[in-house]
Amino acid sequence: MEPTVTVNPWVAVAYLASGVLFILALRGLSSPATSRTGNRFGMIGMLIAVVTTLVTHVPGSLLNPTQGTLCSHPVGGGTNCHGFTYAAAFAPDWTTIVEILIAIAIGGTIGFITARKIQMTAMPQLVAAFHSLVGLAAVLVAVAAFLNPGAFGILGADGNILTVSRIEMSLGAAIGAITFSGSVIAFAKLNGNMSGAPIILPARHVINLGTLAAILVLTGMFAASAHAGPGENNLFWIVIALSFAIGFLLIIPIGGADMPVVVSMLNSYSGWAAAAMGFTLHNTAMIITGALVGSSGAILSYIMCRAMNRSFISVIAGGFGAASAVGGEAKEQRPYKRGSAEDAAFLLKEAENVIIIPGYGMAVAQAQHVLREMGDILKAHGVNVKYAIHPVAGRMPGHMNVLLAEANVPYDEVFELEDINHEFSQCDVAFIIGANDVVNPAAKTDKSSPIYGMPVFDVEKAKTIMFIKRSMSGVGYSGVDNDVFYLDQTMMLLADAKKMVEEINKALAD
């Protein structure tokens, strides 16, 4: 049933090599020391994949296939494919090559400049934007394969696209489209073009499940239909249109602070889209990569959900934090202690152990650099400074780590939740900057709290708690009041995070 695509073994080996290099690229990330080599492996893998594709597919170039059936009739003579076909005359189609190079140059320049200029605090948006491009590229490749199936070697003997290929390309296009529109919404929410608040449509679960079911049914009908050539079958286009819609609908009800899960999930989808297209093209590099990226995103989503003690389904169903916007007002003001930068500086200087807990507010205020300066000054005073990072701090996995790295905080001073949580009882100052829900003891004690069960930092065990917050009016993302504000040992530092830390630094220097 498959067409006779006799793949040159060296081509298959090249794609396999690039797949293996991608595995090594991820493996390198097991420690910062090996990570840069890993990234280079990834680049080499991509180069191999691109060059291999070009030499096997540009008409007239080295390993010359004709329209998809690799090596079946070599242009201008040469041996057949089992013997590593070289074209008799090396006469590549320069127009095609130039067109492709122009496309690469345009995209590459935009990508490279963006990557150089982007602020580290804007990483979540950038990653969301990149996901959307992978998704759209997957859709376009699927469309191109649908329009010119011969070139992709997926035509059956009856002149129709092979049934199995129809399923693969339709799923690839659908996942790509969901990735695209979902990432666009995630980008808009992260970038502030759109409110981070959940948008709740009535009967959204019914609409969403109905649309998903429709996509699957139409894919089945597309696979089963007698004619599946371009212009003969509109089911493929309907599947794509519905998928764009569902991607949009799935993400709008999800609130800003659940974005770490969303961004990871879209990361996973972009991988599955690449894998589906790899099935269509019978390409090992794409399949291996798709599987790697797909599982990577899925694992990150799982880690994020676990760190919030919420199920993946409840995050994806959305709506979290929507109700709390109403309930936050009628509370009576409980007494709290307000401190000044000078008070804070005095206590910090006297401290032996200080643990700094950064959160999204630090990123918003761009306070990471002044914070590191504070850490340096304290270290110069002999204070033991550590940073504690909650898995869901910020807007994407590892967001806080990157910001601290940007500010030159040594990574061996940065600790994960489970590694440092027992140290708060020996800690003189817990310094909370831009975090809130991740230090809320209600997660441990109050069963009715929406964040109950979420693992949190035991800051209440610290001798002194310093809490930088813009004002007392706002509560965390969950909308829950935080008892830490009102503890005896808590000093509220009410100001913009960056300004407050700058003032503390000034006071420390005096």
Next chain:
Amino acid sequence: MDFISILSIFVLACFVGYYVVWSVTPALHTPLMSVTNAISSVIVVGALIASAAAGSASSKWFGLVAVALASVNIFGGFAVTARMLAMYKKKERPAPKTPVESQGAK
């Protein structure tokens, strides 16, 4: 390749992915996302095939646009990952601003 061979590669690669990703240190989760972003642009292979093929002008154009989009991701993804990882590198030597070495670091 028949469907079953491809499926086998896929399933095994999922397992490889599972174990490799769990070994990634949480501090590098953001670079993990950006590098997976870059490598998932291997979809450019499909885009290149479409761009290089004759037979359908519209297919070729869709392919070229996809090449450009994937290139944004490839160059952008690897570059931004390299930029982030370079920040982790600087941490290996003490920051120049600290005259006194802290005794605290584990």
